[in-house]
Amino acid sequence: MNKFYLTDIYIYPIKSLGGIRLEQALMEDEGLQYDRRWMLVDHDGTFITQRKHAQLSMLQVRIKNDRLYVSHKVNEELEISFKLDETTGKRIEVTVWDDASIGLEVSESVNEWFTAYLQFEVRLVRMSADEKILVDPGYASNGEIKSFSDGYPTLLIGQSSLDLLNEKLTESVNMNRFRPNLVFSGGEAHIEDHFKTFYLGNLHFSAVKPCARCVLITVNQETGIKGKEPLKTLAGYRTFNQKIMFGQNLLHKGTGVINIGDELKVENWK
Template identity: 65%
Template sequence: MNELYLSEINIYPIKSLGGFRVQKAQIEERGLQYDRRWMLVDEECIFITQRKYFELSQLQVNIAEGRLTVSHKTDLDQHISFDLNEQTGENIIVKIWDDVAVGLEVSKQVSDWFSNFMKMKVKLVKMPLDEKRLVDPKYALNEEIVSFADGYPCLIIGQSSLNALNKKLEEKILMDRFRPNFVFTGGEPHIEDRFGTFNLGEITFTAVKPCARCVLITINQQTGIKSKEPLKTLATYRTINKKIMFGQNLVHKGSGEISVGDELNIVSWKEGN
C-alpha cells in the first residue's frame, strides 16, 4: 500500500463560511485551533448555514495578527474585522441540530454587519472556552467535546476519493465543496472508510463515523451557484442506509502541532478490512 501523507489542513473559523488553508496548525481538545469557534444564529438563536443561505459561501474568513476578517469574495467593499477575543460577555443559548450550547455575541456592530449582508436579523456568536458540547455518545470514545461543527472535531478525506468522483463528473469540482479539515494523498479511493485509528505526529485520531452529505456540497464555493452535482452522481455509488457518504468524521486524543507532509501512521483498520 502507498504511504499516506497529509496534503491539506483547512480551518473554517465561522461555521459555514469560507475557510483557509495552513501549512501547520494546533490541535486542541475541540479540534483545530479556531475551527468553527464562531457561528451565525437567527432570531430564535438557531444556527444558520449554506444549506439554506447559499450566499454564505461568498464570505471568506481569514485570521492574522490576532484579528478575524470577513470579506466578500467578489465585492471587496464588503468586509469587517474584529479582535479574536472580542465578545459581549452575555451568554446566549444557541441550538445546533439537536444540541443546545452557549454562545457569546461578538458585538452588536458585527451582528449588524452580518444582518445587513443577510437581509435578516442574525447574531455572530463565539463559543466560550468553558463550554463543553459533547460529541454524540453513540460515537464518542472518551466523552470528547466539539466546537460549533456539525458533530465531530475533525473531518478527513482522501484526495483519491475526490479524483475518483471527478472522473465520473462532466465538470470537475474542488475539494472545498466537502469542507474537510484534513486531506491526504496516497491509497485507493475511499481508503479512509477503512481507517480505524491512526497517528499524525503525537496525536491519535479515530475514524468513528462516515460523513453523511447534504445539499451544501452542490454549492460552488467560488460562485455561490447551486446545481445537482455532485450529489446526483454520488448517489449512484456512495449510498449507505439511504445516506450519501463521503469522508470520515474523527475524534482524537492529545494536543499539539500537525503539519502538511506529516505521515498518517495507521494503527488499526476497521474490522473486516
Template identity: 50%
Template sequence: MTTYIVSNLYIYPIKSLGGISLQEAQVQERGLQHDRRWMLVDEKGGFLSQRKFAQMALLQVKLQPNGLLVSHKQGLLEPLLIPFEQAEGKEVSVTIWDDTCTAREVNGEVTMWFSKALGMFARLVYMPENTRRIVDPTYAFEEEVVSFADAYPFLTIGQEALNNLNTKLAKPVPMNRFRPNIVFTGGQPHDEDLWDTFTIGEVNFRAAKPCARCVLTTVDQQTGIKGEEPLRTLATYRTQNNKVLFGQNLVHEGNGKIKVGDQVQVQLWK
C-alpha cells in the same frame, strides 16, 4: 506498504463561511485551533448554514495576527475585523441540530455587518471555554467535546476519493465543496473508510463514523450558486442506508501540532 501524506489542512473559523488553508495547525481539545469557534445564528439562536442560505459561501474568512478578517467575495462591503479577544456581547442560548449550548454574542456592530451582508438577521456568536458540547455518545469514545461543527471535531478525505468522483462528473468539483479539515494523498479511493486508529504528527486519531453528505456540497463556493452535483452522482455509488457517504468523521486524544507533509501512520484497520 501504502504511504499516506497530509496534503492540505483547512479550518472554518466561522461555521458555514469560507475556509482557510493552513500549512500547519494546532490540535486542541475541540479540534483544530480556531475551527468553528464562531457561528451565525438567527433570532431564536438556531444556526445558519449554506444548506439553506447559499449566499453564506460569498463571505470569506482570513486569519490575521489579531483576529479574523471577513470580506465579501464580490466586494459588496468593507471587510470586517473580528478580534480574537473574548466576545463582549450578551450570553445567548444556541442550537446546532439537536444540541443546545451557551454562546456569547461578539457584539452588536458585528451582528449588523453580517445581517447586511446576508440580507437577513445574523448574529455572530463565540463559543467560550466553559461551554462543553459533547460528541454524540453513540460514536464518542471518551466523552470528546466539539466546537460548533455539526457533530465531530475533524473530517478527513483522501484526494483519491475526490479524483475518482471527478472522473464521473461532467464538470469536476474542488475539495472545498466537502469542507474537510485533513486531506491526504496516497492509496485507493476511500481508504479512509478502512482506518480505525492512526497518528498524524503528535496526535492520535480514531474514526468515529462516515460523513453523510447534504445539499451544501452542491453550492459553488465562489459564486454561492446551488446546483445538483456532485450529490446526484455521489448518490449513484456512495449511498448506504439512504445516506450519501463521503469522508470520515474523527475524534482524537491529546493535543499537538499537525502539518502538511506529515505521514498518516495507520495503527489499526477496520
C-alpha cells in the same frame, strides 16, 4: 504498502463561511484551533448554514494580528474585522442540530454587518470557554468534545476519493465543496473508509463514522450558485443505508501540532 501523507489542513473559523488553508495547525480538545469557534445564529439561536443560505459561501475569512477578517470574494468593498477575543459578554442559548450550548455575542456592529448582508436578523457568537459540547456518546468513548461543528471535531478526506468523483462528473468540483479539515494523499479512492485508528505525528485519531452529505455540497464555493451536482452522482455509488457518504468523521486523543507533509500512519484497519 501504501504510504499516506497530509496534503491539506483547513479550518473554518465561522461556521458555514469560507475556509483557511494552513501549513501547520494546533489540534486542541475541541478540534483544530479556531475551527468553527464562531457561528451565525438567528433570533432563536439556531445556527445559520449554507444549506439554506448559499450566499454565505461568498464570504471569505482570514486571521491576521489577532483579528478575524471577513470579506466578500467579489465585492472588495464589503469587509469587516473584529478581535479574536471580542464579545459583549451577552450569553445566548444556541443550537446546532440537537446540540445546545451557550454562545457569546461578538458585537452589535458585527451583527448589523451580517444582518445587512443576509437581509434578515442574525447575530455572530463565539464559543464560551466554560461551555463544553459533547460528541454523540454513541460514538464517543472518552467524553470527547467538539466546537460548533455539525457532529465531530475533525473531518478527513482522501484526495483519491475526490479524484474518482471528478472522473465521473462532467465538470469537476473542488475539495472545498466538502469542507474537510484534513486531506491526505495515497491509496485508492475511499481508503479512509477502512481506517480504524492512525497517527499524525504524536496525535492519535480514530475514524468513528462516515460523513453523510447533504445539499451543502451542491453550492459552488467560488460563485455561490447551487446545482444538483455532485450530490446526484455521489448518490449513484456512495449511498449506504439511504445516506450519501463521503469522508470520515474523526475523534482524537491529546493536543499537539500537525503539519502539511506529516505521514499518516495507520495503526489499525476496520
